[in-house]
Amino acid sequence: MATLSIKDVRKSYGSVQVLHGVDIELEDGGFLVLLGPSGCGKSTLLNMIAGLDDTSGGDILIGGRSVVDLAPKDRNIAMVFQSYALYPTMSVARNIGFGLEMRGVEADQRKRAVDDAAQLLQISHLLDRRPANLSGGQRQRVAMGRAVVRDPELFLFDEPLSNLDAKLRVEMRTEIKRLHERLGTSIVYVTHDQIEAMTLATKVAVMKGGHIQQFADPRTIYERPANVFVASFIGSPAMNFLPGRLVPDANGVRFAANGVSVALQARKRPADFERPVILGIRPEELKAVARDQASVTGVIDVVEPTGPETMVTVQVGEQSIIARLPPRFAGRRNEPIFLTVDPASVNLFDPSSEQRIDI
Amino acid sequence: MIESKRRRRMIANIATYFVLATLSIFCIGPMIWMLLTSLKYEADIVTQTMQYIPRRITFDNYVAIWTQSGFPRLIGNSLVVTFLTVTICVATGTLAAYAFSRFAFRGRTQLMLGYLIVRMFPAVMMIIPLYVVMRGVGLVDSRFGLALAYTSFLLPLFAWMLKGFFDSAPKELESAARIDGSTRLGAMIRIVLPLARNGLVASSVFIAIAAWNEFLFALMLTTGQGSRTWPVGLQLMVGEFQLPWGVLAAGGILSILPVVVLFAIVQRTMVQGLTAGAIKG
Numbered sequence: 001m002a003t004l005s006i007k008d009v010r011k012s013y014g015s016v017q018v019l020h021g022v023d024i025e026l027e028d029g030g031f032l033v034l035l036g037p038s039g040c041g042k043s044t045l046l047n048m049i050a051g052l053d054d055t056s057g058g059d060i061l062i063g064g065r066s067v068v069d070l071a072p073k074d075r076n077i078a079m080v081f082q083s084y085a086l087y088p089t090m091s092v093a094r095n096i097g098f099g100l101e102m103r104g105v106e107a108d109q110r111k112r113a114v115d116d117a118a119q120l121l122q123i124s125h126l127l128d129r130r131p132a133n134l135s136g137g138q139r140q141r142v143a144m145g146r147a148v149v150r151d152p153e154l155f156l157f158d159e160p161l162s163n164l165d166a167k168l169r170v171e172m173r174t175e176i177k178r179l180h181e182r183l184g185t186s187i188v189y190v191t192h193d194q195i196e197a198m199t200l201a202t203k204v205a206v207m208k209g210g211h212i213q214q215f216a217d218p219r220t221i222y223e224r225p226a227n228v229f230v231a232s233f234i235g236s237p238a239m240n241f242l243p244g245r246l247v248p249d250a251n252g253v254r255f256a257a258n259g260v261s262v263a264l265q266a267r268k269r270p271a272d273f274e275r276p277v278i279l280g281i282r283p284e285e286l287k288a289v290a291r292d293q294a295s296v297t298g299v300i301d302v303v304e305p306t307g308p309e310t311m312v313t314v315q316v317g318e319q320s321i322i323a324r325l326p327p328r329f330a331g332r333r334n335e336p337i338f339l340t341v342d343p344a345s346v347n348l349f350d351p352s353s354e355q356r357i358d359i
Numbered sequence: 360m361i362e363s364k365r366r367r368r369m370i371a372n373i374a375t376y377f378v379l380a381t382l383s384i385f386c387i388g389p390m391i392w393m394l395l396t397s398l399k400y401e402a403d404i405v406t407q408t409m410q411y412i413p414r415r416i417t418f419d420n421y422v423a424i425w426t427q428s429g430f431p432r433l434i435g436n437s438l439v440v441t442f443l444t445v446t447i448c449v450a451t452g453t454l455a456a457y458a459f460s461r462f463a464f465r466g467r468t469q470l471m472l473g474y475l476i477v478r479m480f481p482a483v484m485m486i487i488p489l490y491v492v493m494r495g496v497g498l499v500d501s502r503f504g505l506a507l508a509y510t511s512f513l514l515p516l517f518a519w520m521l522k523g524f525f526d527s528a529p530k531e532l533e534s535a536a537r538i539d540g541s542t543r544l545g546a547m548i549r550i551v552l553p554l555a556r557n558g559l560v561a562s563s564v565f566i567a568i569a570a571w572n573e574f575l576f577a578l579m580l581t582t583g584q585g586s587r588t589w590p591v592g593l594q595l596m597v598g599e600f601q602l603p604w605g606v607l608a609a610g611g612i613l614s615i616l617p618v619v620v621l622f623a624i625v626q627r628t629m630v631q632g633l634t635a636g637a638i639k640g
Contacts, residue, residue, distance in 0.1 A: 052534050073540040085531035089553045102540030146539070 002063030002153040002186055003028050004049070009058035011044055011210075018044055019210045021058070026188070026203060031180055033197040034190045036207035037233070042190045043158060045207075049188060050156050051075050063153050073102070078147035079156040082163060084139045086131035092142050093118075093127040099150045117149040120179075137168045144179065157189040161196065173199060194234045198222065206230045224347065228354040231280050231347060237311065240286075240321035242279045243351060246359075253359065255279050255348070258317030262295045265343050266359045277357060280347035283311070286323035286339045288331070294338035296321075300331045312337070390615075397421070397608035404604045420609035429584055430610060433592035436502060437571055438617075440588055443506035444513060444570040445563055451510075452517040453559070457547055459518065460525035461533075471522075474515035482512065486579050493580060500582045508576050513566040520565065524558025525551060561629040568618055589614050 004026040011019040019041045026032045034042040047053035049060055051072035060068050067075045078099070086095050094101075097114045105113070118124040121141045131139060140160065147155055160176070161169045177200055180187055191197060197204050198218045206213045206221060206229075214226035225231035231239045244257025246264075253273050255262045262279065286296065298316035305311075310329040314321050314337055323339055331337055348357040396404060397420050399413045424430045458464075459471055489508055490499065498504025528551045536546035552559065574590040581587045587595075593610045596603060622629075 047534075050534070050538060052537070071542070072534075072537040073542070075538075077538060079535065079538045081531045081535060083529060083531050085529065085535040087532060087536070087550055089550075098536070099539035102536075102545075146535075150539075 003061075004030075004032065004154060004186060004188065005059075005061040005064075006045075006049070007059045007061070009045070009048065009060060010056045011041070011048065011053070012056045017210065019048075019056075022205075022210075022212055024203075024205055024212070024215060026186060029184045029186055031187045031189065031200055031202045033201035033204045034188065034207060035192065035194060035197040035204055035233070036213075037192060040207040041210040042192075042207050046156055046158055046188060046190045049154075050077060050079050076153045077156055078150050078152040078154075079158065080140075080143045080147050080160045082159040084131075084143040084163075086134075086139055086142055086146075088131055090130075091127065092123065092129050092131070092134070095131065095142055096127075096145045096149050099146065103150075113149050114145075117145040120148060120182075121145045121175075136164050137172065140164065140168075140172055141175075144176075148179070148183070152185070155185055155187045157187065159191055160189075161191070161193070176200060194236065198234070206233060208233075223345070224356070225280070226356050228278065228280075228349050231349070235282060237283050237322045237324070239347070240281045240283065240319075241349075242281070242316065242319050242321065244277065244279055246273050246275055246277050246348075248273050255346075257319075259297045260295065260316060262341060262346065263343055264346070264348075264359060273359075276351050278349040278351050278354075280349060281321070281341050282345065283322045283324040285341050285345040286321075286325070287341070288323070288325055288329065289338055289340045291338050293340055295341055296339040298337055298339070300333055300335050300337050303329070303331060303333065305329075314339070393608045393611050396604055397612050399605060401603075401605050420605040421613070424606045424610045424613070428596065428606075429587075429592065430589070430613070432584060433587060433589040434614070434617075436586055437588040437590075437614075439502045440505050440509070440577075440586075441567050441570045443503060444509040445567050447506060447510045448514050448517045448566050449559070449563060452514050452521060452562075453552070455514075456518045456521035456525055457551070459522045461530070471519075474518060477512065477515050482575055485512075486576065489576075490579055499580055500586050502586045505577060505580050505586060505588070506570075508580055509566075509570045509573060513569055516569075517562050517566050520562040521555065521558060524555040524562075528554045557628050557631045560625050564621060564625055564629055567621065571618060 004024070006022055006024040009019060009022045010017065022041075022045060024032065034045060036042050044053060048055050049062075051067065051070060055068050058068075059066055062075060062077070086092075087098065090098065093111075093114050096117055097110045100110045100113060114127070115124065118127055121144055123138065123141045123145060126134060126138055126142070131142065134142065143160070157176070161172055164172060173196060176189075180200070189196070189200060201218050203215065204218050204221050205215045208229055214221055214230045216224075216226075221230060222234055225234065225239075228241065232241070242255075242257050242260055244255050244260060247254055247256045249263070251263060252266045253264050255264055255277065257279070260279070266273075291297075296314075296316055298314040298321070300312060301315050301320065302313040303310060304313075305327065307327065309327055310325045312323045312325050312329060312331065314323055323337075348359060349355065350357055395411070395413060398416045398418070399410075400415065400417050400419070403410055403413055403415070459467065489511070493499045493504050493508065498507065532550050532554075533543070533546040536550045537543065541549060572590060573588075574594070577588045577591045578594070581591060589610070593607060593614070596607060596610070
């Protein structure tokens with residue numbers, strides 16, 4: 001168990017800079033998810049923590065010890081790869097025990113450790129097989145066993161679930177969470193799947209173009225995204241964005257656009273209230289109400305019942321938004337619909353900088 | 360309609376087998392003839408009318424070449440030179456191929472191209488300069504010198520072949536091994552080499568055969584019995600006034616025996632190695 005500090009870490013290949021001064025602090029026993037679209041630098045960052053890539057600047061500390069000049073084997077970390085990277089010529093047992101073998105652990109002690117890890121991951125019956133004779137989910141477990149057996153200070157996961165089918169992915173996600181809670185070891189986990197980030201993380205770093213867009217706990221990332229990119233990347237269906245203006249009224253301030261009028265809770269009253277903004281509303285925050293209570297008025301475009309809920313695409317002025325409504329919603333195409341939204345749940349963004357505005 | 364289709368197919372088959380048979384005669388014919396010649400009495404070899412199948416068989420030619428000439432010595436020298444060549448190529452070529460496959464360093468592409476260009480020059484062009492260099496360092500007429508000369512044109516081939524096998528071994532395996540406690544070299548030896556084993560065998564056999572059969576360099580760079588290899592030795596048995604066909608043929612058969620045996624042993628591995636990556640397995 002250890003803390004992880006990433007201080008102003010930079011990476012460039014020739015003249016191309018792929019990471020621009022990344023700062024991250026992870027508490028002891030924390031679960032950090034590096035989240036972002038492909039090419040955002042998250043895997044590069046993970047490889048630098050592992051020591052597989054050199055840093056171009058900055059410092060990385062694991063348990064308070066600077067590791068940038070250490071070889072991967074001396075960093076006391078374990079890594080699970082996207083392709084699992086099981087050694088094809090070795091049995092499962094030897095795969096799991098390879099790290100201990102390299103560190104000169106005695107054979108009987110090694111066997112005990114391998115057996116314990118195998119039991120923890122329910123793969124005891126597979127120990128004599130070769131990786132080629134395992135299913136995807138089993139390989140995944142072996143790869144995790146190989147990491148667990150070493151009892152490292154830090155686990156690194158590089159998109160470990162992306163090669164599994166949907167059902168298995170959910171199962172293994174739960175398994176990883178259970179493992180983390182049981183072992184309490186700090187984890188750094190790279191993914192582009194926002195559900196994995198939300199379910200697993202204690203801290204999420206959302207990345208884009210080599211910059212950290214927001215570093216916070218998952219709740220904050222979801223409810224109070226730092227900018228339009230984070231807001232649109234997290235959540236499915238994505239957050240609705242409505243361009244409009246802030247207008248002062250008797251009770252404070254309100255957001256106004258074609259077909260939309262939302263009274264906002266303003267804590268302060270700065271001078272530039274009358275300005276263009278983007279209103280962000282999560283689909284689940286919209287509720288169908290009677291005409292006289294409506295803050296958003298539109299016309300139903302598409303109704304998609306999914307079982308537990310109904311997704312309704314609504315045309316509001318020139319904008320199209322999605323509302324997540326109860327399963328038995330009865331509206332039909334081209335009928336008018338009246339929606340309301342809790343003012344505490346909406347987000348405001350600056351249209352030019354796309355950064356969050358707090359009022 | 361159906362009848363004509365069948366006929367056309369039959370004509371095509373006949374043509375195919377005719378071509379194949381002709382080519383086979385050219386490829387295998389000389390070897391069979393050499394085998395038959397080696398089993399004939401000297402008197403039956405040069406005759407008025409050609410005797411294809413010997414009427415009487417003798418092993419005298421084999422006994423003669425093994426006991427009355429320096430042939431065992433020649434074979435011994437060839438074995439030593441081939442072994443040295445393969446050892447040098449495996450030791451240095453494996454590391455070179457690994458570096459080419461894994462590291463992005465300045466001049467990598469140019470260096471690899473250079474390796475290819477070396478192969479494009481005809482060997483004859485290199486012999487004189489190589490001879491001068493060898494004489495300068497005192498390696499003319501030595502088995503080690505000859506092995507070095509072979510390495511100069513076989514190493515590029517070896518490195519290129521092996522690089523392909525290394526390329527197909529996933530990089531993540533080494534990353535995993537390095538995190539598990541290996542050094543880079545350790546990861547290469549423990550993880551990548553076992554994966555590229557078939558390729559290593561195939562490439563090694565390839566250069567072993569090339570070194571075993573090589574004639575031109577051996578002719579120029581060896582002068583005495585101490586380092587002469589079998590292709591040169593056999594050629595020198597052709598005298599001004601005599602041409603011992605039977606003995607020469609026996610020598611030829613004996614010389615290709617080690618190659619045949621080697622092939623028989625590694626055949627399966629080698630074919631696997633050469634076709635690796637051709638289909639998804």
